[in-house]
Amino acid sequence: MTAFAATLMSEIRSRFAHVESCPFQGPRIFFENAGGALTLNSVVDTSARFAAIPDNQGRDNPAAHALMDTIARARADMATLFNPDGGQFFVGESGTELTFRLVRTAVMGTPVGAVIGSTVEHPASRSAATHWADQAQKPYISVPHDDATGAVTAEAYARCVTPEVRVATILHTSPVTGIANDVAAISTAIRATAPKAVIIVDGIQHASHGHIDIRSYDIDGYVISPYKAFARHGYGVAWVSDRLTALPLEQLAHGPTHNWEMGTRDTGAYATFSDVVAYLDWLGGQHSDSPDPRTRIEAAGRAIHGHEHSLTEAMLHGLGNLPGLADLPGVTILGGPHNPAREGLVTFALDTHAAADIVAALNAQGIRTHVRKADHYSGNILTPLGLEAAVRVSLCHYNSFDEVRAFLTAMKDITA
Template sequence: MTAITPALLDDIRGKFAHVDTCPFTGPRVFFENAGGALTLKSVVETTAKFAAIPDNQGRDNAASHALVSVIDKARADAALFLNATGGKIIVGESGTELLFRLIADACLGSEAGVVLGSMIEHPASRSAAARWSQVAGKRHVLIAHDDATGTVTPEAYAAAVTPDVKVATILHTSPVTGMGMDLPGIAAAIRAVAPEALIIVDGIQHACHGGIDVAAAGVDGYVMSPYKVFSRHGYGLAWASERLSALRHNALIGAPEGSWELGTRDTGAYATFSDVVGYFDWLGGRVSDATDRRARIEAAGRAIHEHEAALTHAILHGTGNLPGLAEMPGVGIIGGVDNPAREGLVGFYVDGKASAEIVAALSDEGIRVHMRKADHYSGNVLTPLGKPDCVRVSLCHYNTEGEVASFLAAMTRILG
């Protein structure tokens, strides 16, 4: 496998809209990818194409048949992307909405017992598990994560799992710490004690970094927000296993067994996810000699991880003659400096300086980052650390070392 070279990086950047310019403010560096990644130009074109088509699915005419073919292809593409065999690909309102639906059905459709999760999880899964465990008369148990590393480990799950665990939730990657969890390891720890537990994964932050294999992980549900993986807002995408799909859930009377979707979904949403999978396929073909589509998708994930690791290393340790964040006085790094679990994100704070002030100063320098506060979204991570907020620098594989240098130069000026 080859790395992402400067020439390939130029080709990659050429496939994304607004890669270096905001349509409202002009030139900028985009380090706010965890809030929503850049959009593929093909997704923009596909969206416009399908928005103009008046026909509906399920009719006996050529246009309707074509739309159904687009949907079928997108479902097959999504299953390939996830390495999912069997089960159902579902399009819904958003990733959060789909987490609520899958977790609700798992809680209501299983026997009395425990719903197991962790404190590192985003409120999308934690809130859903808290609500539906109560409705279903189950006990909701939350495992403490490691504040120092920003992770929860298989060993922590193994210490907490009991045979009466009926539903378990796992966060694949944290949008606050930026750390990826050992998904196969955690799932195996759960299965070792509660083999029939329904395991549902929040993959919303992880998906853009590649490397998803639900078959290898042995889980029952995986949820993504496509706008965070190079598609657009307005829909969520999930996979549910055969046994999760077999449970009773909201459906129209007389609808086909196992049907999840309510009402007519946007064909263009499906089609844009095919664009995403096609992009991973293309990238995998540029960084490897693989001929199999799944192998190319896997190769793309490895190349993405390698490139992003190099960029985060530069952010932390510097590039050229510019010092990294870890070398700047008063700067603290969420999850530690050299953490192998990090995926394209660095959260930091500066002693004696408000994060909002740093975000604003970086914006003035043409660099877009984001502040996380100790609120209902991020308090689970920041409050135990005694921090009211932090600055989140989140990047993707289309970002460059030159953009990192611009960020570090700006930070050097801001900190004086």
């Protein structure tokens, strides 16, 4: 695993808004990326440009034609990034809203049977699955995750899945621990027993940290929130298989069939996603000479993963003469200090300091982190560990070793 060279690091950071300062706080280091990543400057420009266009899609005029072309281009860019085998993309209110909609369609549209998911999941998929399973009077099967590693395994799914399973949900990466799950292996385990199950994946936390390869997963739905992947708030992106689309959909009477979108969508949302793909294409081009866009996207994913791995290792195990988080007395590292499935995120707790006090002390020094409490968002992870709260330090590939050094220096002072 290698980090970016200084020149490339500077080029990367120059492409994002508010890298070194907050418009409300002033100079700061941004380690709250799991709450929402930094936004590309190109996304800011694109949002403003499309917000000023009064025309609607679907009309017979030059502006409407241009809007439709923009959406078509964005969907092609989504295919380059997600690498599906068929299916379709559409946008919605948010990643959570889209996850609920996909799960609702799957649970309510499939025959009598069961729904399966895991205890590691974010409420976006967990709440959707349990709610609609109850509405459909389908039993919900809960697969336990491993508290020590913060992951759920294919073997755990295999022990719980039954032939009656009609719908399954999988979390790609945890926003609490940063630990990724093996989606392809879990999907294989599910289909070994329930081959016709509709499988839906929450990729919201994973999207900014590595490549997505739907073709290799054998799934039916994948959802992300673009504001966590360098775009902006206000929309989510979903991919659905043809098999999921063939189920009964909520649609306008006598309207187009197989249509997931209801009402006019924001063309600017689609356009900003093209900006994200263009950026990743550029970054991949710094690591690959291939003329193929997908190959460059894959190169970007490997480079991002390598840089973030180097940063989290430094954060955990020290940098120069600065001790890492794993060296602090009375520390608990969620997922363990040596976890190869970690993606750009370290969550920890100290016996000697309250999590909220640590976050406040870091914020006073211009370092933005976040408290995860044992509430409806994170209690499934924290409560089994006996933790009421923990500190989440989440980074992305535009973060630097200098920022990690400043964080470790601050932690040394806080714990002195």
